[in-house]
Amino acid sequence: MLSANQQKFLTSLSIKKYRQKYRKFVVEGDKMVVELLSQQYFTPNELHATERWAEENRNLLRGFLDKFNVVTEAELKKISSLSTPNQVLAVVDMPDTEPEPALAMQDFCFFADGIQDPGNLGTLLRIADWFGMPAVFCAPDTVDAYSPKVIQASMGAFLRIKTAEIALKDLLATEPGLPVCGAVLGGENLFTAQLPEYGLLVIGREGRGVSAETERMLSHHLTIPKHPNGSAESLNAGVAAGILAAVVRNRVS
Numbered sequence: 001m002l003s004a005n006q007q008k009f010l011t012s013l014s015i016k017k018y019r020q021k022y023r024k025f026v027v028e029g030d031k032m033v034v035e036l037l038s039q040q041y042f043t044p045n046e047l048h049a050t051e052r053w054a055e056e057n058r059n060l061l062r063g064f065l066d067k068f069n070v071v072t073e074a075e076l077k078k079i080s081s082l083s084t085p086n087q088v089l090a091v092v093d094m095p096d097t098e099p100e101p102a103l104a105m106q107d108f109c110f111f112a113d114g115i116q117d118p119g120n121l122g123t124l125l126r127i128a129d130w131f132g133m134p135a136v137f138c139a140p141d142t143v144d145a146y147s148p149k150v151i152q153a154s155m156g157a158f159l160r161i162k163t164a165e166i167a168l169k170d171l172l173a174t175e176p177g178l179p180v181c182g183a184v185l186g187g188e189n190l191f192t193a194q195l196p197e198y199g200l201l202v203i204g205r206e207g208r209g210v211s212a213e214t215e216r217m218l219s220h221h222l223t224i225p226k227h228p229n230g231s232a233e234s235l236n237a238g239v240a241a242g243i244l245a246a247v248v249r250n251r252v253s
Helices: 004-012 014-024 030-037 050-056 060-066 073-079 102-104 118-130 146-152 169-175 236-252
Strands: 024-028 044-051 068-070 089-094 108-115 135-138 161-167 180-189 199-204 222-223
Touching: 004 014, 014 024, 014 068, 014 222, 024 030, 030 044, 030 060, 044 060, 044 073, 044 108, 050 060, 050 068, 050 146, 060 068, 102 108, 102 135, 102 169, 102 199, 108 169, 108 236, 118 135, 118 236, 161 169, 169 199, 180 236, 199 236
Parallel strands: 044 068, 108 135, 108 199, 135 161, 180 199, 180 222
Antiparallel strands: 024 089, 044 089
């Protein structure tokens, strides 16, 4: 049973300022909550689930009984951000530490330059996860990495790929000489360019691409060449990210 105050708190976490105030975010759905309870980086603070889910996952729940609360499907619908609520919802503490910019001096990491679509940022996390990248750094004007839609779109990748909000100029001040690659008009052909062995892969905002300010900080201006028979105006941010990641991983592996 959920009190009115509990419902108010849980629904408030769909808003960024309250996530930041309480340092908590929401994870929904059987697959992601099962993964959440099986890892060590993120700490579940509350678990709200139907009796059926609890029974099916009773062994997994043994270590979290002090955080567990049985709810009805009707109650779950009131606190869920999903159009069709799943059987379980977890409230999770944000980590106390964020990935260090130095990670990009050891491996490739994405830099999300003002991405606004939660689905695209979630996809970026999935691509980073697929290609074994340790982190995604986000410009301050990028959608919040802990928003419910980003978490859902990441399909669990948020559990493995660390995120941090930081301006590119601040990141570069911390790690001078860090290679910064971005796909822009008029850049070198991605498939033939000399690429670094580590650094940032910048993914620009939908419809705008890499911002002018960020472009000035690129060390590698790259272009994903269009086939002579191609007529699409541009590539989706996730598609561009996948191509960049595939190429740099193929070059250095």
